[in-house]
Amino acid sequence: MSSNAQSHIHRAAMKLFSEHGAMQVSVTELAQAAGVARGTIYNNLDDLAGLFDVVALELSLEINARVVRATSRLDDPIRRLAAGVRLYILSATRDPEVGRFLIRFGLSAEALRQLWTGQPLADLIAGRAQGSYDFTDGQINWVIALISGAAIGVIACALERPEAEAEAGMDAAERILLALGVSREDARTHARAPLPPFEES
Amino acid sequence: MSSNAQSHIHRAAMKLFSEHGAMQVSVTELAQAAGVARGTIYNNLDDLAGLFDVVALELSLEINARVVRATSRLDDPIRRLAAGVRLYILSATRDPEVGRFLIRFGLSAEALRQLWTGQPLADLIAGRAQGSYDFTDGQINWVIALISGAAIGVIACALERPEAEAEAGMDAAERILLALGVSREDARTHARAPLPPFEES
Known part of the structure; x- marks a missing residue:
């Protein structure tokens, strides 16, 4: 098949x-x-x-692949994470069917494990190496879970007020960078930078 | 009945x-x-x-009521939020049945609306009034969604590694305070303060 x-x-x-x-x-x-x-x-x-879990995982991986392609044009790992969070929220809000699905099925342990590999994980490590992020090796799993959960929480909110999606995305990205230890000025600059071109599904 | x-x-x-x-x-x-x-x-x-949504909502409200009772002994709204996040994560991790349920059903719009009323909302507003938090009235809905999502994300992670629950809870509380604009020193102090006595379910 x-x-x-x-x-x-x-x-x-x-x-x-x-x-x-x-x-x-x-x-x-x-x-x-x-x-x-x-x-x-x-x-x-x-x-x-387990069908819905499998569907949610594939959906997440597919959005993730598009986000990684779009953010690969940016040369700073912090900016890539900020843009990635905004594009993920954008994808899920513009397609409410996807959004409602991710709110319910997007936080499984399997989804968290599979989404944060490759470029997103490399970017987290690179951001720490350049001194922007503050977390230990032992904290990385729940830092990842916290970022994913925060983004999905904001999707739940943005689905109720789609007109505020762009602002909610920028604000979420800024707060996630703050949570990772980025300075206020850098968090604001990276979170509000222009987004790279993005292929919507 | x-x-x-x-x-x-x-x-x-x-x-x-x-x-x-x-x-x-x-x-x-x-x-x-x-x-x-x-x-x-x-x-x-x-x-x-809609049974599972109703059950999840009641479950969240019940945990919330116990968390509010426990944190009412603390006299600072920032410390109440930090302890609240930790106790919420603790409740859901010690009872994995509850935890798995909240991961799936805990982020509905209805749950977000009903959970963040009364004391938790008053504490957010009070924390802003005393200059510790940085958000506008327009941002409050997604700030609430971000806090809830971050906590539920960390629950998803802590269920996989229950031995790290206390550390994950403290770290999550600290990062959530940072995301709200609290200074690093205050975030760390409040997030790592002793927890008040808590009646487990």
């Missing part, structure tokens, strides 16, 4: 959750929503029970 | 979620798990679809 079929099924699952608040779906419902045969569902999914 | 029956049913719903990862339950399952008749379920619940 193509991974295309799978992502089609995943999007259908997200739609069912978003439209009906469904927290669990049957193979029949999912097949209907995705417009595929029941056999296609069985061929593409191992386990219906 | 007594609210006692209701809280009994709510706890059963949380157990079903925790044990089987159930995201949706039937009246029959719920009646069995709670050890009551199906009629009791119908008499106590309006809507099975």
Whole structure:
């Protein structure tokens, strides 16, 4: 089966959750929503029970990949983190279906582990190496969890007031940098810098 | 029906979620798990679809009430917030069933609205009035969402490493105070002060 079929099924699952608040779906419902045969569902999914977690993780990884591509144009790790937080909030707020999904499923241990690898993790370490951040090796796991949680919290708020999304994103980025130990002046400058071009989904 | 029956049913719903990862339950399952008749379920619940959100909200309000009682012994609003964050993380980590539930259902708009009333909101405003916090009236909603999200993010992390819960709680409280504009020295002092006595659930 193509991974295309799978992502089609995943999007259908997200739609069912978003439209009906469904927290669990049957193979029949999912097949209907995705417009595929029941056999296609069985061929593409191992386990219906953990479906929403899998969908949320893929969704997060997909947003993350776009954020990393966009922020790679910036040459400072602090600025990359600030822009990354703002673009993540922007993505989830402009597509409320995605936003509502991340609020519910975005903070699993697995999502936290898989999202913060590669460039985002390297940027955290680089920011510390250049003296901007203040955390020990033992603190890094919950620093990551705190940043993710803060961003998802602000998404929950921005979905209620989408007109304030850009301002909420800048403010969240600034406060996250402060939480990491960045000086007030630098936090403000980095959090309010122009965003790089970004491909929305 | 007594609210006692209701809280009994709510706890059963949380157990079903925790044990089987159930995201949706039937009246029959719920009646069995709670050890009551199906009629009791119908008499106590309006809507099975939103059940988990209602349970999460009640759970959050119940923890919140205990946290407010415990922190009322402290006379500084900054110290009350820091202790509140630590006790919230402690409650959710010592009872992993509660913790896993809050990670999934704790960031709804309704939960954010209802949790941050009364003393916690008054403390935020008082902290700003005494010059410790830096936020405008327009920012207060997402500042609240950011604090809640950060705390729930750290709960997700602490559930994976319960032995680090106390340290994670202190560090989270310190970073949240920094995010609010508190000076480094004050943030550290308030976040690492002894906790007041706390009645665990």
